[in-house]
Amino acid sequence: xxxxxxxxALLVAFVAVAAGVAFIVVHFILGSPPxxxxxxxxxxxxxxxxxxPQNNSPSLPQWVSYxxxxxxxxxxxxxxxxxxxxxxxxxxxxxxxxxxxxxxxNFWSQIQGTIGGTATVSIVNSKGAATPTRRVSxxxxxxxxxxAHTFAIPSLHVFVPIASPNANDxxxxxxxxxxxxxxxxxxxxFSFKVPTSGTFRWQCFVPCGGGYLDGxxxxxxxxxxxxxxMEVRA
Amino acid sequence: MATPEAPAxxxxxxxxxxxxxxxxxxxxxxxxxxxIWFAWKPHIPPGTMTSSAEHQQFDIAFMAxxxxxxxxxxxxxxxxxxxNWHYRAGDEEDGPPIHGNAKIQATWIGxxxxxxxxxxxxxxxxxxxxxGAGAGEGPAPIWKPNVSHMLEVQVIxxxxxxxxxxxxxxxxxxxxxxxxxxxxxxxxxxxxxxIHSFWAYQLGVKADANPGVNNIAYTTTKDQLGTFxxxxxxxxxxxxxxxxxxxxxxxxxxxxxxxxSVQLKEARNGILRALPPYSTTYxxxxxxxxxxxxxxxxxxTGSPGYYYPPQDPVTP
Numbered sequence: 001x002x003x004x005x006x007x008x009a010l011l012v013a014f015v016a017v018a019a020g021v022a023f024i025v026v027h028f029i030l031g032s033p034p035x036x037x038x039x040x041x042x043x044x045x046x047x048x049x050x051x052x053p054q055n056n057s058p059s060l061p062q063w064v065s066y067x068x069x070x071x072x073x074x075x076x077x078x079x080x081x082x083x084x085x086x087x088x089x090x091x092x093x094x095x096x097x098x099x100x101x102x103x104x105x106n107f108w109s110q111i112q113g114t115i116g117g118t119a120t121v122s123i124v125n126s127k128g129a130a131t132p133t134r135r136v137s138x139x140x141x142x143x144x145x146x147x148a149h150t151f152a153i154p155s156l157h158v159f160v161p162i163a164s165p166n167a168n169d170x171x172x173x174x175x176x177x178x179x180x181x182x183x184x185x186x187x188x189x190f191s192f193k194v195p196t197s198g199t200f201r202w203q204c205f206v207p208c209g210g211g212y213l214d215g216x217x218x219x220x221x222x223x224x225x226x227x228x229x230m231e232v233r234a
Numbered sequence: 235m236a237t238p239e240a241p242a243x244x245x246x247x248x249x250x251x252x253x254x255x256x257x258x259x260x261x262x263x264x265x266x267x268x269x270i271w272f273a274w275k276p277h278i279p280p281g282t283m284t285s286s287a288e289h290q291q292f293d294i295a296f297m298a299x300x301x302x303x304x305x306x307x308x309x310x311x312x313x314x315x316x317x318n319w320h321y322r323a324g325d326e327e328d329g330p331p332i333h334g335n336a337k338i339q340a341t342w343i344g345x346x347x348x349x350x351x352x353x354x355x356x357x358x359x360x361x362x363x364x365x366g367a368g369a370g371e372g373p374a375p376i377w378k379p380n381v382s383h384m385l386e387v388q389v390i391x392x393x394x395x396x397x398x399x400x401x402x403x404x405x406x407x408x409x410x411x412x413x414x415x416x417x418x419x420x421x422x423x424x425x426x427x428x429i430h431s432f433w434a435y436q437l438g439v440k441a442d443a444n445p446g447v448n449n450i451a452y453t454t455t456k457d458q459l460g461t462f463x464x465x466x467x468x469x470x471x472x473x474x475x476x477x478x479x480x481x482x483x484x485x486x487x488x489x490x491x492x493x494x495s496v497q498l499k500e501a502r503n504g505i506l507r508a509l510p511p512y513s514t515t516y517x518x519x520x521x522x523x524x525x526x527x528x529x530x531x532x533x534x535t536g537s538p539g540y541y542y543p544p545q546d547p548v549t550p
Contacts, residue, residue, distance in 0.1 A: 221472040
């Protein structure tokens with residue numbers, strides 16, 4: 001092999017390795033889901049999320065996942081990062097498309113840290129009919145097939161169980177394409193105050209990482225799926 | 235050539251050196267120990283919020299009290315040697331040959347033996363007297379506080395939060411750790427998933443939270459009211475670093491008011507009935523309200539049908 005060929009081969013190999021390292025760094029280490037920005041209107045920030053039994057990522061479509069609705073476009077964004085203005089009241093609406101799983105600690109069935117210590121819940125069936133909206137302070141995950149996930153911001157003492165759709169209905173008609181736009185689901189609303197600026201992690205307390213240790217691995221420990229950050233902007 | 239009187243003169247010179255070193259070291263050591271005890275000790279962590287914290291503060295101060303004179307002796311001796319026994323121009327003579335010194339050897343062995351045995355006795359006493367020194371003693375503690383009444387608090391670790399159950403208040407559970415002043419507390423520490431560690435630093439309490447194990451730690455709160463931090467001290471997953479919250483020591487009446495109000499609220503909203511009966515440990519695969527045999531039936535717990543999927547080889 002001639003010298004120019006050897007040098008060229010060496011350079012090509014070097015560039016390939018460098019490109020691989022750069023891809024790993026950019027894509028996996030520095031890569032992060034997008035952040036959806038919400039603004040307040042009259043001191044109230046409306047945030048809309050949905051939780052699905054699957055997701056539309058190319059690599060791990062079988063993982064359960066939250067989605068955040070972009071307030072500007074109305075499109076669902078596959079992320080768990082969002083920002084809200086400081087000192088506002090966050091009015092949260094969560095659409096629960098996933099089926100039920102009992103809580104490991106049923107204490108999280110209690111709604112805590114919301115204004116009034118309550119949330120409202122309505123169940124929409126596969127035909128689109130909704131039950132009357134109820135105001136609840138507990139959704140007992142052990143009393144029946146009632147909870148899919150939770151939305152919790154521990155440092156703000158906000159803990160809200162997210163109701164699941166009717167078990168029989170969801171067993172046959174569960175949404176199968178994310179982001180979900182149809183299928184049986186719950187609609188939950190609640191409000192809480194954001195006290196100051198900072199980053200507040202939020203998570204789910206249902207062990208819904210199927211196939212992982214104690215059900216708490218995989219999507220439960222991956223930002224962009226069942227846990228994320230709420231950025232409070234000053 | 236040395237004269238017959240030289241050894242006696244050398245011994246006298248050694249004694250003079252020794253006396254000078256001692257006289258330099260003694261006031262330095264006395265000042266250091268006084269500063270440690272009266273100026274530094276009140277600020278040594280973890281403080282004095284509880285009996286175990288106070289004992290730990292005392293232990294650290296006492297050890298510093300012992301160490302400072304030793305450290306100062308080494309420094310004094312080194313400085314004295316540098317000043318008096320350094321090389322001087324024109325001095326090409328070797329030092330005198332030294333072959334053993336029974337007195338120094340006996341002093342060395344005796345002093346170190348006394349120090350080691352003394353520390354052994356001191357450490358043992360300081361472990362036993364404060365009933366385990368705030369450390370987890372496992373499910374069958376050897377050293378229990380000798381008191382007629384104790385507040386029982388169960389600490390439940392889970393990814394990624396601690397919750398606290400109060401069995402003497404109907405088994406109510408809270409995300410807040412509130413303790414009354416001047417009260418002996420028994421922490422029953424457990425976990426319902428992976429290994430965590432309950433570390434209430436200012437209380438001088440630290441106990442591993444293992445699933446299926448009741449790890450008991452004792453302490454007695456003092457009359458110092460205030461806030462303390464609870465942290466997880468065992469790497470437990472993505473949000474381990476965020477697994478902390480604040481606890482509070484309040485007056486006994488304020489604690490009773492708080493505990494009863496939480497108990498009443500949880501009785502009213504139904505969460506007390508929804509919790510499992512109080513137990514020192516919990517099996518997360520068993521839902522008492524459903525019965526253990528029902529939990530793993532396909533379908534009852536929704537998609538994918540199992541509380542713990544069967545393909546998970548680690549879960550029970």
